[in-house]
Amino acid sequence: MNRPEYIQERDGALWLTEVESGHLKLNWRLKNVLHVERSPFQEIAIVDTETFGRALVLDGVVQTTAGDEFIYNEMISHVPLALHPNPKQVLVIGGGDGGAVRECLKYPSVERVDLVEIDEQVTSACRTYLPELAGQLDDPRVRTRFEDGVQYIKGVENQYDVIIVDSSDPIGPATVLFEEPFYRSVKAALRPGGIMVCQSESPLFYLPVLQNTRRVLNELFPVTRTYWAPVPTYPGALWTFTLGCLFDPFEDSGWTRRIREESTRYVTADLAEGSFALPAFVRRALGVAE
Amino acid sequence: MNRPEYIQERDGALWLTEVESGHLKLNWRLKNVLHVERSPFQEIAIVDTETFGRALVLDGVVQTTAGDEFIYNEMISHVPLALHPNPKQVLVIGGGDGGAVRECLKYPSVERVDLVEIDEQVTSACRTYLPELAGQLDDPRVRTRFEDGVQYIKGVENQYDVIIVDSSDPIGPATVLFEEPFYRSVKAALRPGGIMVCQSESPLFYLPVLQNTRRVLNELFPVTRTYWAPVPTYPGALWTFTLGCLFDPFEDSGWTRRIREESTRYVTADLAEGSFALPAFVRRALGVAE
Incomplete structure (x- = not known):
């Protein structure tokens, strides 16, 4: 499983960088990356965030989290x-x-x-x-x-x-x-x-x-x-x-x-x-x- | 005026990194840094964000923005x-x-x-x-x-x-x-x-x-x-x-x-x-x- 480019290791932890717009980015600290795959439509990832638990991520954008x-x-x-x-x-x-x-x-x-x-x-x-x-x-x-x-x-x-x-x-x-x-x-x-x-x-x-x-x-x-x-x-x-x-x-x-x-x-x-x-x-x- | 460490230049633009918690960070693209000073209580900055206009920042945390x-x-x-x-x-x-x-x-x-x-x-x-x-x-x-x-x-x-x-x-x-x-x-x-x-x-x-x-x-x-x-x-x-x-x-x-x-x-x-x-x-x- 190749890690997507929007997930990187920094200071000993995994961070997902979500580009909200060209002007705003959100960085989520991850416990884990559970799943990554590419479908005919998009890159699908399931990650476990520290803040809101598990999240569905499509093309690097957080779609939904277990926490909210x-x-x-x-x-x-x-x-x-x-x-x-x-x-x-x-x-x-x-x-x-x-x-x-x-x-x-x-x-x-x-x-x-x-x-x-x-x-x-x-x-x-x-x-x-x-x-x-x-x-x-x-x-x-x-x-x-x-x-x-x-x-x-x-x-x-x-x-x-x-x-x-x-x-x-x-x-x-x-x-x-x-x-x-x-x-x-x-x-x-x-x-x-x-x-x-x-x-x-x-x-x-x-x-x-x-x-x-x-x-x-x-x-x-x-x-x-x-x-x-x-x-x-x-x-x-x-x-x-x-x-x-x-x-x-x-x-x-x-x-x-x-x-x-x-x-x-x-x-x-x-x-x-x-x-x-x-x-x-x-x-x-x-x-x-x- | 020394630029605070939470404001850095990347890809030709200024970005403010706001640490929401140890698990969540927000990156604000800035048009400009208008003011920085240290008071007896905290570091005070006024920046102009692309997303919400001017913002008051205390010790690196966005307190209020003109936009919201x-x-x-x-x-x-x-x-x-x-x-x-x-x-x-x-x-x-x-x-x-x-x-x-x-x-x-x-x-x-x-x-x-x-x-x-x-x-x-x-x-x-x-x-x-x-x-x-x-x-x-x-x-x-x-x-x-x-x-x-x-x-x-x-x-x-x-x-x-x-x-x-x-x-x-x-x-x-x-x-x-x-x-x-x-x-x-x-x-x-x-x-x-x-x-x-x-x-x-x-x-x-x-x-x-x-x-x-x-x-x-x-x-x-x-x-x-x-x-x-x-x-x-x-x-x-x-x-x-x-x-x-x-x-x-x-x-x-x-x-x-x-x-x-x-x-x-x-x-x-x-x-x-x-x-x-x-x-x-x-x-x-x-x-x-x-």
Whole structure:
């Protein structure tokens, strides 16, 4: 196993250098490098960090860590699932680590979760080294497909109650997951009364991405809303998620009671409610009163 | 001006290496180093970062940046000032950059803000290089004293409506700002109906500090509450603040309407309300139902 160039030994310890941008780098001290392989799509590594335990690293960028993944995965999953009055069929696009799927399975109405991940080797590595994330992929309600989510969604109509777009950043292959044709396909794949959610980046670092995502969803869906959570291991920390809804789920002001907070480490009913209160600068940038 | 050892030139650019812990380091690319000096207390630097603009750096640790300071400074100031029905006399301990003072002055009932900062050279450097933070220190309502906040507060009784403890981390000189005798003095310095707030660290990295702070304040004050905000430039990102109140300000459920959101970039009435919804793991660690 060749050590990637972004992992180097210094002062008797292994350090992973993560390039957040040309202007910011994060250095993680490692206990160990557990796995390195190159897939047709990217270089995959699983490392054990001192700070947040085991982490999935793609092309040198930390995607998720055992220590803080619960915040992101709970927020991208529980909010749309609690907003939908009776979610049965769920689709997760991306998210090959299995964390969002794990959260979806906590909702007893859910009969099936389809996971569409482009890179089978990511999921395979997470099954072996991050079972706390990927361990639920063997649940009989889960069907995992390894293909391009953009292609998959084009062939699906009127099938899902909730669609979760758990993408990486809008650079390289994930760029199309932030564009209008993709969201049009997502809308067509929803059943009546369906809800979709996507991660819409940090408004401190990528405000135009959030603005553009919201604009595209506004054109397609009768109801759109943005909510947020703190994600310690992503640059910018303040992270947003944007919903596109085929009906107005907020008319039922008691929706937060459906959050299964007995099973969570981060989200509660009150916190789900509060996550829709946007920072003043985000409100202004989006031109909304939320 | 000697360049500190934590700032080095690499690949034709200046980089500041911030040691977050023995396990995590952050590299900030700099446009420029504006100022370096050694005070009796610490090494003070003002740098211009590519990511968040100008930053105050003490002993190599980034304390505040022009790009994200508004989140922390608004949250530590507006929440207690809006909770108090009529704050007139305000004390800020620490916070020599002037950011919290700037926010306090936005409340028209405030007649005086005393700033007690131990290191005069910090404030002087911020006046010169970070006027967006320290520029309000010339307001006639502000009185700045350069002395040890712990000593100052011992000599004060029944004087302030709101006391803001804007401390650095509980290592080195700031340790005493997290201990019971200090908070006992703070309580004595409050007028009847007074409110104090302190930053109580990240529950992801320093959960025992939050638990201890809350325990000490619970023993001293009839009403304590913890709220939180995302602070991108602090490790752990999810940051907490803990209140000690001599009465129950939450009985007035309309308190958030007093947040002066027309003057803010982060906090709004809704966001102030939402900031009291604690993550599930923090609720459990504190043994509270908030």
